[in-house]
Amino acid sequence: MHETSIAAALLDQLLRIAAEHHATRIEQVEVRCGVMRQVVPEALQLAFEAASAGTPAAGAQLTIIEEGLVVRCRACRAEFASGLDDYRCPRCKTADVELIAGHDIILRSVVCQANTAGSDARGPDCL
């Protein structure tokens, strides 16, 4: 259940971003989870719901998008999409790779309700 730690880290990140943008409530969150991190979406949803209770992120809709694995062969430097169960290079046939994508958990976007009384609610990152 490492989703509990991930949810706690995500909440810290969201609250910081909300404060930076003078937001009063977080409504939607999009996260891309690399398959290598083995996040169970339902477990992360549940952990986030529990962690965010009583905070400005309570009730936010969390969208989790799975990101596939891309690796690079350390011998021939070929990059290829890989499954979790087979990392063999199509050329070298060895399973000695570096991870290029699909190994991280990335916060991609946050939709929040701005404090309309704030004088600088729409920062440069706001769309």
Add this chain to the structure above:
Amino acid sequence: MKINVVESVLKANDAVARENRRRMDAAGVLAVNLMSAPGSGKTLLLEKTIPALAPDHRCAVLVGDLQTTRDAERLGGLATQVTQINTGTGCHLSATHVAQGLDSLDLQGVDFLFIENVGNMVCPAAFDLGEHRRAVLLSAPEGDDKVAKYPTLFQPADVILLTKLDLRGVLDYNRDRVYEDLSRINTRAPVIELSAKTGHGLERWFAWLRQERRQHSGGDSAPPRGRKDTAT
């Protein structure tokens, strides 16, 4: 309003991990993260390893468990310093746990820091602790199918230890199946077959540790090779 972000959720953990690695590099310590299922023999392996390295190397241990100080008590008389980290309900060590553990140790003069992670084949693999090498144990009683079942643990391993092989004769354990699965998951890491109980194979493990220590002292402080380098 919509705010577009591209920021790792584990950025805070990774930053602490980088600082842990920097602290250990500064002190000349090689940190080895031992990961496996509960009961695969991590503590017994350390009980055999620390005295064997003792003539030339000083060892410290951070040992993670949900509850009890039993492992720290077992290792207390062997390592120069041991700190037990109780995670409560947490199923893995985080970089912050290790940072707090490092605060409790005097790293000067320490050659090896063994981080005995919480017994778990899923969660520990997702967290960089600031270690230099990852050792993954698989014991014979767990079965010969675990490499295929838990590939994310074995893929980034720098060394794979097949433990409790003294029990192989009484188990339906097919060693070839382990190697066959590893040929798809990780062909980089050396595989060391051993029994901490009988002593079989331990010399190879000690030799691997000494070699990695020499390599580290020579300036190679890179984190484990099979995964993302969070140091950059």
